[in-house]
Amino acid sequence: MKAKPFENVKNQIGFCGIWCGSCVAGNGTLRELTKRYKEIIRRYGLEEWAPKDFDFTEFMKGVTSIQAMPLCRGCLKGDGRSNCEMRTCASNKNIPECGDCDQPAACNNIELLRKMRTGARRAGLFVKTENSDRQKLIEKWTADLKTKWPYCVLFCLNSE
Ligand code: SF4
Ligand code: SF4
Known part of the structure; x- marks a missing residue:
């Protein structure tokens, strides 16, 4: 494992x-928080009800990028x-x-x-x-x- x-x-x-x-950069906390935050956002369909001036696509790109950072x-x-x-x-x-x-x-x-x-x-x-x-x-x-x-x-x- x-x-x-x-x-x-x-x-x-x-x-x-x-x-x-x-x-948090080595023990996985930042990655875990980011992953869970992303899951919550998706589950709640934030894209549908976020403020109109909120760039959801760019935001998700940023969150995905943080999640992929090497430990x-x-x-x-x-x-x-x-x-x-x-x-x-x-x-x-x-x-x-x-x-x-x-x-x-x-x-x-x-x-x-x-x-x-x-x-x-x-x-x-x-x-x-x-x-x-x-x-x-x-x-x-x-x-x-x-x-x-x-x-x-x-x-x-x-x-x-
Ligand atoms: S080991 Fe080197 S860096 Fe550490 S306290 Fe001693 S002199 Fe300073
Ligand atoms: S590299 Fe190691 S010794 Fe140097 S500041 Fe970071 S934890 Fe301390």
């Missing part, structure tokens, strides 16, 4: 600490930022994440690291900054996703 997008990214915490499992494979599989400074630096140090860095005070990427983490949190992603057990954290975060919008759409009973 083909793995669901969430399973592809679930165990990936990027070198900066961002959990790929909580990213991010996750930071540890080489996706995310191309040539990411944190990924290169932490990989060279042979550590799984910046949180394990032995010289954080001397980090040349500290501003970028802060910016990425802040931006990710603002967008609703989960970020690991403390030295805690990765697997336990992933289990806890996965449980949290099940009741958190918009991720919960991935766990609905009739999700494909």
Whole structure:
């Protein structure tokens, strides 16, 4: 059976600490929401009763295009930022994440690291900054996703 997008990214915490499992571009949330929205629109025949100035054909083209966007494979599989400074630096140090860095005070990427983490949190992603057990954290975060919008759409009973 083909793995669901969430399973592809679930165990990936990027070198900066961002959990790929909580990213809508990789875990399938954006695709699932778009697919369901399209289904609802069709089922309700929106084309027949949408406002006259609404270009239904163009709108559906856009929605179809979003649905077809390739899923991010996750930071540890080489996706995310191309040539990411944190990924290169932490990989060279042979550590799984910046949180394990032995010289954080001397980090040349500290501003970028802060910016990425802040931006990710603002967008609703989960970020690991403390030295805690990765697997336990992933289990806890996965449980949290099940009741958190918009991720919960991935766990609905009739999700494909
Ligand atoms: S590519 Fe860089 S910024 Fe993106 S998750 Fe990986 S380490 Fe973080
Ligand atoms: S120096 Fe900075 S980018 Fe490199 S591993 Fe340490 S915290 Fe991460």
